[in-house]
Amino acid sequence: MSGLVFDDFYESYFDRVGRALVLAGADRDQARDAAQEAFTRALRRWRKVRDMDRPDGWVYVVAMNLLRDTWRRTARHGERGPAPDDGVDNTSAVATRLSVREAIATLPPRQRQAVVLRYLADLPLADVADAMGCATGTVKATLHQAMQSMRIELDDTEDDDADR
Amino acid sequence: MPTDELRGELTMLADEVEPFTGDVQAVHRRVRSRRIITAALVVAALVVVVASTVAVAGHRDAGKVNVTGTGSKDVSLALITHVDAIVVPATSDVQDVLDASPFVAEYARIPRADRSSDSLLLRPKDAVCALQQRDGYAVVAKSDPSALTAHLTLALAGRATVYDVSDQYGSDIEFFMKVDASRAQTDSLRNALAADGDVSSFVHLSRNDAYAIFKKDFADQPALVASTKPSDLPESFRVILEPGRSIAAVVHRYANAAGLDTTITANGEARFHPGLMPASSGPAVSPCSKR
Numbered sequence: 001m002s003g004l005v006f007d008d009f010y011e012s013y014f015d016r017v018g019r020a021l022v023l024a025g026a027d028r029d030q031a032r033d034a035a036q037e038a039f040t041r042a043l044r045r046w047r048k049v050r051d052m053d054r055p056d057g058w059v060y061v062v063a064m065n066l067l068r069d070t071w072r073r074t075a076r077h078g079e080r081g082p083a084p085d086d087g088v089d090n091t092s093a094v095a096t097r098l099s100v101r102e103a104i105a106t107l108p109p110r111q112r113q114a115v116v117l118r119y120l121a122d123l124p125l126a127d128v129a130d131a132m133g134c135a136t137g138t139v140k141a142t143l144h145q146a147m148q149s150m151r152i153e154l155d156d157t158e159d160d161d162a163d164r
Numbered sequence: 165m166p167t168d169e170l171r172g173e174l175t176m177l178a179d180e181v182e183p184f185t186g187d188v189q190a191v192h193r194r195v196r197s198r199r200i201i202t203a204a205l206v207v208a209a210l211v212v213v214v215a216s217t218v219a220v221a222g223h224r225d226a227g228k229v230n231v232t233g234t235g236s237k238d239v240s241l242a243l244i245t246h247v248d249a250i251v252v253p254a255t256s257d258v259q260d261v262l263d264a265s266p267f268v269a270e271y272a273r274i275p276r277a278d279r280s281s282d283s284l285l286l287r288p289k290d291a292v293c294a295l296q297q298r299d300g301y302a303v304v305a306k307s308d309p310s311a312l313t314a315h316l317t318l319a320l321a322g323r324a325t326v327y328d329v330s331d332q333y334g335s336d337i338e339f340f341m342k343v344d345a346s347r348a349q350t351d352s353l354r355n356a357l358a359a360d361g362d363v364s365s366f367v368h369l370s371r372n373d374a375y376a377i378f379k380k381d382f383a384d385q386p387a388l389v390a391s392t393k394p395s396d397l398p399e400s401f402r403v404i405l406e407p408g409r410s411i412a413a414v415v416h417r418y419a420n421a422a423g424l425d426t427t428i429t430a431n432g433e434a435r436f437h438p439g440l441m442p443a444s445s446g447p448a449v450s451p452c453s454k455r
Contacts, residue, residue: 006188007188010186010188010191011186011188014184014186014188015183015184015185015186016178018181018184018186019178019179019181019183019184020178022178022181023174023177023178023181028182028184031184032184035184035186036186036187036190036191036194039186039191040191040194040195043191043192043195044195100170100173100174100177101177104174104177115174116174119167119170119171119174120171120174120175120178122171
């Protein structure tokens with residue numbers, strides 16, 4: 001990837017990273033700020049980042065960390081961080097997609113982040129662990145918990161192995 | 165639900181999110197301005213070294229004047245209030261040169277300290293990295309700091325490295341404006357600082373001043389210098405407080421000043437406005453990895 005040009009990289013991934021952050025529980029401003037800052041940091045050390053296996057993975061990880069910092073800070077100031085979405089409609093015999101949305105919205109922030117990084121950004125466990133500042137074993141456990149509660153919420157079928 | 169199906173669902177959910185429109189030029193601008201800011205952070209980190217050592221030395225000596233070495237100009241770090249140059253490593257050989265140099269007023273030993281975890285050092289000055297490896301000396305010039313650096317660099321060639329920190333060390337707080345801050349915003353902060361009773365003195369650094377510092381700090385990266393214009397860099401205010409006043413209180417006072425981007429303090433803290441982004445995030449890229 002050594003020929004990767006930053007501007008092209010940004011073009012390809014800024015939107016994706018922003019969307020992932022929203023799915024992880026950020027509001028749009030938080031998502032935009034965290035993504036922009038993460039790309040800024042990537043540009044600062046671009047020679048290193050572009051030679052990584054997954055430059056986008058690095059950005060996802062940094063952005064997610066920034067998001068968590070933001071939440072921590074706003075929590076300290078008495079505002080609410082990411083909350084499970086209100087008004088989850090449990091009456092539904094709805095399509096699976098809506099159920100996943102609902103199920104994700106009810107997950108605690110850490111589980112939500114882990115799910116987004118692992119299954120949307122498709123990062124290896126080790127990178128997810130980096131992003132969350134914990135061991136890969138902890139990530140597995142977190143994903144497992146997430147799957148469990150989602151299964152409960154989804155009232156769904158088969159378990160999937162958290163460690164692909 | 166199989167994992168792949170979950171992936172698919174997540175992707176669809178992500179697709180439903182309203183698209184984000186990026187601004188890559190804003191990223192480039194932010195990086196340029198932050199490069200000069202982190203150069204200042206390095207200095208802040210140096211101040212931390214000196215300050216923490218002063219605390220230790222002060223405690224140990226209970227305020228006594230302490231001549232730590234055999235050299236005639238060797239003093240306790242606690243007695244030094246200003247540093248013009250950093251010399252690494254601290255050997256008796258180097259000490260002899262410092263003692264004999266007519267340009268050296270006094271100097272103090274800086275103990276080597278492992279600051280590899282210091283995440284503030286995004287783009288460290290070599291001096292900070294060198295100080296992680298070896299003890300060094302903080303040197304005070306008799307009069308002209310640049311003459312001191314020039315003299316020591318020659319005299320110590322091959323034996324030690326000399327880092328000129330004379331123009332950067334010494335303020336309690338540096339306020340960086342946004343690169344696109346308006347004239348009115350800059351004037352407003354200037355007036356506020358001038359009227360602030362906690363502020364002893366302050367210096368305004370124009371974009372051209374910033375550019376001069378930038379050129380010096382990045383002399384080893386000509387392409388970067390060539391691609392940067394003074395207008396890419398932020399104006400700033402270097403502020404010295406009255407003795408005993410709280411840095412944190414003054415920083416807090418201006419936290420929401422219009423047009424303010426970043427505040428750097430002598431205790432090594434950086435505040436990026438808006439949305440303080442501490443540099444603690446992400447996989448570390450070691451600041452001194454080249455060594």
